[in-house]
Amino acid sequence: MISIENVSHHIGSQRILNRLSLDIPAGGITALVGPNGAGKSTLLSLMARLQPLSDGHIRYGSQDTRSTASSELARTVAILTQENNIHSRITVRDLLMFGRYPHHQGRPQAEDSRVVAQALQDFQLQAFAERYLTELSGGQRQRALIAMVFCQQTPYVLLDEPLNNLDMFHARELMRQLRRLTDQNGLTTVMVVHDINMAAAWADRIVILQDGELACQGSPNDLINPDILQRHFGLDADVLDYQGKKLVVHHV
Ligand SMILES: Nc1ncnc2c1ncn2[C@@H]1O[C@H](COP(=O)(O)OP(=O)(O)O)[C@@H](O)[C@H]1O
Ligand SMILES: [Mg+2]
Numbered sequence: 001m002i003s004i005e006n007v008s009h010h011i012g013s014q015r016i017l018n019r020l021s022l023d024i025p026a027g028g029i030t031a032l033v034g035p036n037g038a039g040k041s042t043l044l045s046l047m048a049r050l051q052p053l054s055d056g057h058i059r060y061g062s063q064d065t066r067s068t069a070s071s072e073l074a075r076t077v078a079i080l081t082q083e084n085n086i087h088s089r090i091t092v093r094d095l096l097m098f099g100r101y102p103h104h105q106g107r108p109q110a111e112d113s114r115v116v117a118q119a120l121q122d123f124q125l126q127a128f129a130e131r132y133l134t135e136l137s138g139g140q141r142q143r144a145l146i147a148m149v150f151c152q153q154t155p156y157v158l159l160d161e162p163l164n165n166l167d168m169f170h171a172r173e174l175m176r177q178l179r180r181l182t183d184q185n186g187l188t189t190v191m192v193v194h195d196i197n198m199a200a201a202w203a204d205r206i207v208i209l210q211d212g213e214l215a216c217q218g219s220p221n222d223l224i225n226p227d228i229l230q231r232h233f234g235l236d237a238d239v240l241d242y243q244g245k246k247l248v249v250h251h252v
Contacts, residue, residue: 001026002047002156002188007056009042009212016042017212020056024207029182029189031199031220034209035233040192041082043209044158047190048079060156074102078152082160082192084145086133092144093129096120099151115151122177123147124170138165146174150181157182159191163198171195175202200224200246208232220246 002024009017017039024030032040046053049065058065060076068076078099090098096119097104100112120126123143133141142165149157162178163171179202182189193199199206200220208215208228215232216223224246229235237250 001061002190003057003059004043004047005057005059007043007046007053007058009039009046009054015212017046020209020212020214022207022214022217024188024190025205026061026188027182027186028204029178029191029202031203031206032190032192032209033194033196033199033206034215038209039212040209041160042212044079044160044190044192045081048077048158049073050079050081071102074152074154076154077156077158078149078154079158080146080149080160080162082164084141086141086145089132089134091130091132092125092136092147093120095133095144096148096151099148102152115153119147119151122150122181124173139167139170142166143170143174153185155185155187157187157189159189161192161194163193163195171198178202196224196229196248196250197246200248224248 004020004022007017007020034040045051047058053066063076065073093116096116097108097112100108100115104112120129123146125144125147128136128140133144136144146159146162162174166174175198178189181187203220205217206220206223207217210232216228224239226237226239229237229248235250237248240247240249
């Protein structure tokens with residue numbers, strides 16, 4: 001379980017997260033949704049300790065991020081951040097091998113090469129393996145970065161808007177892969193997603209964050225209804241039932 005307890009975060013005098021407490025059960029996909037500026041990226045970065053936690057606690061099982069050694073945390077949780085301006089001349093294969101660093105500490109073994117090869121296949125990157133990141137489209141680069149996260153082989157995976165830049169085909173392929181990798185490896189995957197229909201179709205639970213606070217949480221079928229969409233997104237939309245899932249009609 002991921003336990004977020006009483007987490008607050010300020011930037012200057014601006015309050016970004018306000019005494020947020022949330023338990024994310026182990027196993028499965030949790031979709032973190034909420035309006036722009038709600039604090040989703042801030043929360044994920046605190047969860048991955050990309051910035052220090054000033055108030056509260058975040059724990060993975062019994063490991064408190066305040067006291068976990070960096071080398072241990074790197075084998076516990078991996079993150080895809082929202083902003084990725086990687087312009088260095090590194091190939092996709094080398095990037096994925098870099099994701100293995102917590103395991104090989106700079107001396108890759110056969111097992112590391114095997115994991116990288118598998119990730120290239122899982123994320124349909126074989127054709128780009130020897131290309132530099134600078135030579136890829138935005139969506140191809142995004143898939144390479146996600147593949148790197150999975151090469152870390154951590155039980156907890158945090159993905160901030162992984163669907164960014166992906167075309168419809170690759171967005172659905174990615175959700176299928178996330179579902180498969182999460183289920184087969186017993187992972188706890190937390191992803192920020194704006195497309196509520198992707199959350200409805202693929203996530204086990206949805207957490208809505210608003211103004212730095214937990215607005216509500218639940219299963220997609222329980223949570224998604226016109227009232228919730230109106231209250232938390234100011235969105236006037238119909239909600240249909242389609243193949244046992246909720247389908248939000250929000251484009252017209
Ligand atoms: N470096 C920063 N300096 C000042 N304000 C920031 C900074 N980073 C984020 N914020 C503010 O914090 C709030 C939450 O941002 P963020 O966590 O990125 O939201 P979300 O990911 O939900 O869109 C926003 O109001 C944003 O403007
Ligand atoms: Mg964000």
